[in-house]
Amino acid sequence: MKKKRSVRRVNSVTSSRKEPLESLLRKDGLRLDGRGLDDLRPIRMEVGVLDNADGSAYIEHGRNKIVAAVYGPRELHPKHLALPDKALVRCEYRMATFSVEERKSPAPGRREVELSKVIRESLEPAIFVYKYPRATIDIFIQILQADGGTRCAGVTAAALALADAGVPMRDLVVGCAVGKIEGKVAVDLSDVEDKLGDGDMPIALMPTKKVITLLQCDGNLTPEEFKQALEKGIVACEKIYEMQRDVLIERYSKVRDEVTEEQREEEE
């Protein structure tokens, strides 16, 4: 099912143009934002940004800005939801009213409820839920600014927040989208590419366990394109995983380095 090309719904990269967009690829073969087909957008992550949450993370994935907060394992209310053998994982994905070009209604919509479920199911296999029977682990993902691929960036941020909260996990979870623009497979679609492109396939996986926990696809992909997209997506996810790992370790190694620095100064 090919999406209709409409210029009205497209964000600022294209809406400033007077004439409708002709192609998502420039004449030199690069994408509109100057990336090659296999390039990721610039990514920045931070851990422990919120004081009141047990664990939190902030991610800037291209122009996406996302905060994730984790509470728990904590007592579950209402009590009748409690599971006798494992912790209940609850996830809330929510877009701020100002996160998109046209004001989004603050009421949770169909899309947000669905994405909450999808994200929860992509994170739950990584969490040792049976360690905390009758309790709950609450994950909140707030989209401050959206530019395509928020569910994947949300998963990446939520996994960092879970690790920061000290929730026991099998592995971190990383998300990244792959898609098809102008008949070619491209990694990490932006909002324009998602809306005007031919297909979009979000992937989330546990990189050291090599297990895929989220795989959705909309648009038209031939079996060959699907295979190619999956391979590229896995490579992209593994790149993001390295950043995730570094940011988690750096948080503590920084304090350690400071201390050894102080000690060395004292000795001198």
Next chain:
Amino acid sequence: MGYEKNGNNEDKIEDNVPVVETEAGKCFFERFQIVIPGSLLGKGRFKTGDGCYRENDAFYASVVGLADFREGFIMVVPLEGTYIPKEEDIVIGTVMDTRITSWRVDIRAPYDAILTASNFLEKPFSPVYDDVRDILNVGDVIVSKILSFDRTRDPILIAKGQGLGRLQSGRIIEILPTKVPRVIGKRGSMINLLKRETGCRIVVGQNGRIWISGRSFEDEYLVVQALKKIEREAHTSGLTDRVKDLIRNEKEKKRKESE
């Protein structure tokens, strides 16, 4: 399980990873290296300690923490995490609710603790004549011990006996429960240092609540400063000496100011 082709889902061991050969198998970390969930820790016939899990013969970390190998165990000392009750732990709790013969106590765990009147009072308690709210009311703080806890039942507390009971003065600060072992130190070295240097009375709850009572506000504040330093630098070595320096420097500063 796994998406790699040809079923090749073996863990890749990178070249720059340190390999330590032990009796039980190979360890892939330096002692007290910072690891994250999913980090490969070792391969062989280890025993699984806290903060890690086993898959066939491979051992992985499950939390962010410091990897360690001790007496055949592979373990990860966690740096973050909530308090999970354990029998015999001393915890500081706040009364949240009263029932006819018991109190519901918040101990910063995923489960509310129960303190029955018979576990708090030395004398018998009769719900006909006595009211639990006359003894402990909502908001009161108690030092208690966990009498029993398992995954099917909420923790039961006991708050009678030496060192246990209601707290009436002093102040309480909260730190991450995972850093409590550092606050106590090896055979109580850190906590004894704090008590000796500041002259404060201190009770450390395993749930990360710490009660401080000193002669003056300055003494208590000094302990708080030291505790915050310990919490921040819990994963570094030589901490006891640095805390000692901190307290002595602060004391020196105070003395000069007063002169």
